[in-house]
Amino acid sequence: MNDMTPTREQREAKLEGMGCKRKRVEDIRFTQGRGQYVDDVKLPGMLHGDFVRSPYAHARVKSINTEKALKVPGVLAVITAETLKTVNLAWMPTLAGDVQMVLADGKVLFQNQEVAFVVATDRYTADDGINAVEVEYEQLEPQIDPFTAMDPGAPVLREDLTGKNTGAHGPRKHHNHIFEWTVGDKDLTDAAFRKADVTIKEMISYHRTHPSPLETCQSLCSFDKIKGELTIYGTFQAPHVVRTVVALIAKIPEHKIHVIAPDIGGGFGNKVGVYPGYVCSAVASIVTGKPVKWVEDRIENLTSTSFARDYHMTTEIAATKEGKVTGLRVHVLADHGAFDACADPSKWPAGFMNIVTGSYDFPVAHLAVDGVYTNKAPGGVAYRCSFRVTEAAYCIERAMDILAQKLGMDPAELRLKNFIKAEQFPYQSALGWEYDSGDYHTAMKQMMEKVDYAGLRKEQAEKREAFRRGETREIMGLGVSFFTEIVGAGPSKNCDILGIAMFDSCEIRLHPTGSGVARVGTKSQGQGHETTWAQIIATEIGIPADDITVEEGNTDTAPYGLGTYGSRSTPVAGAAIAMAARKIKAKAQMIAAYKLEVHEDDLEWDIDGFRVKGLPEKVLGMKDICWIAYNAPPPGMEPGLEAVSYYDPPNMTYPFGAYLCVMDIDVDTGVYKVRRFYALDDCGTRINPMIIEGQVHGGLTEAFAIAMGQEIRYDDTGNVMSGSFVDFFIPTAVETPKWETDFTVTPSPHHPIGAKGVGESPNVGGVPCFSNAVNDAFSFLGSTHIQMPHDYWRNWQAAKALGVVG
């Protein structure tokens, strides 16, 4: 070995494989403003479409007069439900088994609902056209409050469902009822409550909010009449699903539909569903024969495309007087808005809400969810969380604090007492999940040690005394949260979307000179897949990450996949990538054995190639193997070096984490300061620690927004009161606290590389952590539960209600 031979460390470093803080390759174009988003795509002769929207939350549409609009110079078409009926597209199926109006058909059911689509030569002209469309409405009584939606006299919202006593998820109890979903053993749970020493009951609301990605939803459709082909550029988190759904509802053969999701400026669940804008831009392109672009503005995004949460969770815990939990009973009133357009796997009308037993060993539990229609925008997407998991985590983490308060126990101690123990994994939960792996006690204790939990509690006790003595007007809260996520949908045995099984895929093609391309069925919206996917391949097959191009989002080239949401990319596609790489490696090993003239079993893998066991100088690197694979393969072997893997995971993965927030609140103004926020995440094997940290920062910032102010608020007539960033809280660097991150590593036993997914954990764990901090601050004044969001005004209201502010 001469001096020029790279050391093992140098060879390893060159790969920039798993565990490397590799810089994000996509940032080279993003930081230079060279990303290519849908609105950057400009096709010759392109037209622009925009919507006439309803000012009413509930009204009958008596007439739509488009005559004046069509006379506006530059307006080419005005599409209404009547137009869409000619192609059977006035209504479309939702992902949740309901149907949704594409354009108002007889009625409008939420404010800003799409009524007509005006197509013009440019966006400004389209707006002029919108102003000229005359719509006559007859206002109807709106149903805004979900708690009264099933009252006997509540207005009928969905006249199309008259007489339908059964929906996609079973019987309907009322004209505004969508479904009831129950899981768990009710009798055993009721029995546990009868026997309990201590019980708590609280209605814990998780308010309506919105993913609000910086890039709004948009599409550009181009129909080629000669070829009969439809090309759709769009902000799609799941491009292949869009292709299949379009094929099914528009009756265009699937091979004649080309879906391209270019760079996406954030999704957070908002870009999973199918929106009227997509359908109308496609129909408009077919009608006009020209490409038609639709781009939402901010108000449209916040008020009409998928919201998140709006779960009202009546939560009860039964426990012994020593603080051992013995039962959990939860009833959820789920406000789905005007149409049930939740983006959940089809069999799960309330997503994975049955992860609500959290990180605790509940022997029995029962969950019931009632979904109701109201005159609000449809949605209910997983905003930076797996399906309804952040609702579940908020529910159980608040309830555990309330129980601790009732027992007079420290909330961290109560959690430690009830955690599922490391030796209980794989753990079967009372509500039906098999948790793959975890070590909760270690994570919790590491958190408590790092933040000096005991010291903080002591300081809090002193501050409370000082407050009582009138020496300070500031109260201190310690928010503890310990969450278990359930991600990686998912096993096709229980997860599908409209019958499409939720596997994922990867195709790797290595080139003769030792570089290659990997195409994956997921779609990055900022997660950094181009960086991390290449790292998995680098470690698996010894080709440097820099020599692998990662492509996603073009359905003509990428293998069929279910896209990116619910932290499913790494658990599902990450596994497909590793498995495809291993197929390549297996072929490479045959080639190496042939070239090195040994049996395959005599070879061992060594960073970037194979070597003969016991003969370290007899090596063949992957780069050389690539050349040989194409140009001199062993006799009888097909040339080439590529592989495809479709991966259907055997189980979900269960990331977890221990978070702590230290918050100070001035009772006279309600102003809070987040003094400290510590987040320990265990996402199993860590592919790129820098990207993980970035994901945690982003997720915590969104959690902070949601818990501390972000809300889609309606007044009692159905006006959206937070339809712009003036009223809808988006934290900037000014408001955002400093984040401290930490980790433990408990690999997933069933995942090829042991990775679990991390992008959404911080939102799941962060929201209860902030809320627990606020509630903990006020608890010594006699408060049990204060509803989110905890903005300054509400904190001040809470202080007033507790009588500490005059």
Next chain:
Amino acid sequence: MDMTGTERIEAPIGTVWLALNDAEILRQAIPGCETLDKSSDTEMAATVVLRIGPIKARFEGAVELINLNPPHSYTIQGEGKGGIAGFAKGGADVSLAEDGPDATILSYTVKADVGGKIAQLGGRLIDSTARKLATQFFNNFGEKLRSPTLAPES
């Protein structure tokens, strides 16, 4: 939106009552009112330009007088549509009481709903804007009554 108030107007109750039924005086008093045409003794059609926060729109609507109890009280109600800016509808109970022979106390209770973009974008400004508009209206209205050329014949 709810709003109540009282105003003292330097005019006899009969004069105030007639003014409250006089389309021309109302037109001049209502801030932003472009047209106000009586189609009967109790029905009018109005065009009003309104600005709330970032939204400026022309509202067209019908106004109706009901519960007439001359010269003591009536209810004025209506609905205006501002196209994509949204809509406003509501009413005001207006009552008059003599405050000596030359002055009248006017009390009003307004209930109104606004919807659409004006409610979304102007939500936090609606109450203050409404109060400002009411003040402007009564200033204008009082002024018209003091001006002999415009005062209705009693």
